[in-house]
Amino acid sequence: MRSILLTTTALLLAGPALAAAPAPAAYADSAAISGLGIRNIGSAQMSGRIASIAGRVEKDGKTTLYVGAASGGVWKSEDGGTTFRPVFDKQPYLSIGEIALDPTNPQTVWVGTGESWTRNSVSIGGGVYKSTDGGETWQMMGLPTTERVVRILVHPKDGNTVYVCAPGRLWSDSPDRGLYKTTDGGKTWTQIIKAANLSTGCSSVAMDPSNPEHLLAGTWDFRRTGWDFRSGGHGPDAPSGSRMMESFDGGRTWTDLNAQTRSGLPNQPWGRVEISFAPSDPKRVYAFVENVRSALYVSEDGGKTFQERDRSQGMVWRPFYFGRLVVDPKNQDRLFKMGYHMIGSEDGGKSFTDSAQDSHADWHALWIDPTNTRHMIGGDDGGLWLTEDGGTKWRHGLNLPISQFYHVSVDNKDPYQVYGGLQDNSSWVGDQEYPGGITNSRWENLYGGDGFWAFPDPADPDYVYAEYQGGSISRINRKTLEQRDIQPKAGYKEKLRFNWNTPIHMSPNEKGTIYIGSQFLFRSRDHGQTWDRISPDLTTNNPLEQKQEESGGITVDNSAAEMHTTIYSISESPKAPGQIWVGTDDGNVQLTRDGGKSWTNVTKNLKLPKDSWISWVEASRYDPAVAYVTVDRHNSGDFQPYMLRTGDFGRTWTPLIGPKTDGVRGYAHVVKEDRVNPNILFVGTEFGLYASLDGGAHWAQFKPNNFPDVAVRDIVFQDRDDDMVLATHGRGIWVVDDLSPLRALTPDKLAANAVLIPGPPVQQRIQGSGGWAEGDATYAGENPPDGAVITYYQKARHVIGRMKLEVLDANGNVVDELPASKRKGLNRVVWSMRTKPPMVPPAAQIAFRSTQGERVLPGQYTIRLTKAGEVSTAPMTIGLDRRATFTLADRKAQYDAAEHVKTLFARMSKLVAEMNAARAQAAKVVADPNASAEAKTQAKAFGDKVEALRTQVVATKEGGAITGEERLRENMDYAYGAVTSTEQRPTPYALARVDALEKELGEVEAAWAGLSPEGMKKVNAAALTLGLPSVDLAQVEPEDDGARGGDVEALARGLVGTRFMGQLSALAERGENN
Structure with missing residues (x-):
């Protein structure tokens, strides 16, 4: 446990x-503490690396997509990419290598975990998973130690026959790699290609569309360390295992394809191999082979012979990271090669052009719609891209929050902002709270490259320190957007070694002091203007781990990702200025207690x-x-x-x-x-x-x-x-908002059946407006709870009996009762801190401004939790927003004015209820065929007079929620909104308007008092002669308009088109309270 x-x-x-x-x-187990809760703030603006895409066009024409993120799980769309939801989050691995759909069963989805684009920061996987219900549930189907999967093929006529191409472990030897086959739907697996050494796995497998028994496969010998990467070539202990192989019996036997057995293929050793059949012409085979002369090779005879077609820069760039070949399902000459930019050919690979010029770089995946091959969806390091014209123009999908942050920091603004750097997606700053939701537009790009550390300068918040790979640090002016390079520079004939993820550390003791590490520790006390080297080389300085210029294997690849023997972590003691700890990527931990004058390893x-x-x-x-x-x-x-x-x-x-x-x-x-x-x-x-x-x-x-x-x-x-x-x-x-409940989990709390945990003072945050409708194809991060958070702990899940959570005011009166969460452990419930909404009389037009009550007054409250007869209480202090420019007296004036309007609404509701009851009684007499002509005439005359009065009070024009008709009720709604739209003291005009409406209401009440007694007496008398019951207006209950929250929310969205989520949730609350 x-x-x-x-x-x-x-x-x-x-x-x-x-x-x-x-x-x-x-x-207290994991379930006990996890109720603290957490919220995602995004963003999807920069998104993240896509490793695999699978799609299917449904019978109704809609497109179902499954997108595999490099380290963010599987996301499903049932509307062609307009909206996505994660469907793999309950599984233990989120690094996705491949997704494949069963062509015999549209609900069967296969996922291979472990990304195969083996850069330095890649995560790991743990086997193959299968869903038979479109991704709703998953079953682990084996191969747990393969670590990475690059391709899954499902037999076109037998969904139980599946091939899994597993490159295997990146960092160590393992026999659990190669090509695997199952014929029983994943219950058992057979390793049908076991490569020649423990560092060689499967890089590609392709199936002849005219003969499922005909397979072509590639193997790949590769290895990564902290300081080196080898793609292909010979290993230190064995010859290269990179090969191309062919089988005509479903993988039972294989033939090696090489320069000796197949005309046109290059000499070995090879590196990564990628293979693809043209679906429309099984004789056309495309293969990319990494070797000393990396190139695209094409076969026109199903793999019997090959010709070299293209070895342009776009083709041969970084073969370990860009491998996939995708052929148009209907045109064997139309081919796309994933790369730094995706390149495409319309002539069978003889020539290529950039097919995604204005997209992010580093493409890895592409799905082509088989029913309309101009419709394509691709994935790169920047997320998802969609085109409807074959790749001339692309639209960025801004709805996948799969960003890969390395680091995060915060400032002290109110509300505070967050800063961070992302893999291949620069450095950003964004809101963690914003009215209407934290949309993509609330994020600001600060700096380029692969982002890592980003800090606001504590000495001047208008400046931010940010870096990209290799310690390239700048000081950025957020007002002017000026970027100033402040990276320490090497001395004469000296080389500084900065890690890919170079540490930057802000001193907790001296504002403006910043540290950065190469193999040396540097300190600046003037915001990076000048630097002092305050250490010797703190690493092992092992020359065998400093050969990055040779890294890459067959294809040299030195992007600073393998820079080693470097400082990786820095921490100055907040309790002892000048005491600094340093950790290195080669295992050293060093300490200075005198500001760098001396060091202890x-x-x-x-x-x-x-x-x-x-x-x-x-x-x-x-x-x-x-x-x-x-x-x-x-x-x-x-x-x-x-x-x-x-x-x-x-x-x-x-x-x-x-x-x-x-x-x-x-x-x-x-x-x-x-x-x-x-x-x-x-x-x-x-x-x-x-x-x-x-x-x-x-x-x-x-x-x-x-x-x-x-x-x-x-x-x-x-x-x-x-x-x-x-x-x-x-x-x-x-x-994670408010960590204090974790500190309260003492043994006495854990022993209680249920106990409230006192929280910090609650602010009534000012209700700001903001946000704008951006459609469904976007993402909005979650705001903090809009209300007071009540936390309690339960030793076990509540199952039997009533559980009650109440809010009491300082006098012990129950202000509100809330639905209690019943889970084991910490529970958090949000109280809106609002009174009940006004009782508004029904009318033809919705009173939008009166669908929620005003906020309660700041002060002392008590929370009471009752469970199975046991009672726990905790105090709650509610205060003003610390940003507020108004006083508690102002709030009191606003609250009193709102409560006064609510009493007017209550009078109006009673008045309209009486009028409606009188009208109904009169209508019954008029409609009764047994009534005398005189009784009908009197009843109709009385009903007409009632209706004339009622039309002074409420809108009666039918035809929709917004008729434009304004009567006393509608004007009172405006007045209530004027008072409650702000927590400031109401303006003299607002109060005068309330007074005027109160006078109008009094006049109508007086008129009704003069009309109703005699009129009702006659109508009731007529009703009694007809055997109908009389109506006592004194007993008539006030009526509410009964507008449900969902209806109001839908109308508000349609009418104003904004993301007023906090306000709309409060509107929905009205439907629960009524």
């Missing part, structure tokens, strides 16, 4: 030295295995002797998590997470201490976020329902709001 051992209260409050002391067990004290990578070093917020490190060994094929702690400046280290740690999965990226309680720790790994409440002795995964097992690369706290912000590498930025 994933669990946290929660120690006694004394231990929770004790210093770090006591964190490992024995304590009575009081367990404490690496040997950690007792780490060879080739460990210090992925994070974190100086404690509380004790200068304490620090934490996370260790990443996935570059050596070890995917286990490691995290250690020192309490004596690095002389000794205690492992807090290791391969046998219960509840933690995936190699570790980051560790952070809670900002209030030193015993609460958070660790981000390749597969999620994990928390410890006892200094690291026990761990639990933090896994709300909407948060998948995505890589968490960075964690930052917004101290003022007590929020935690996560940078994920595959699903954008996530925010």
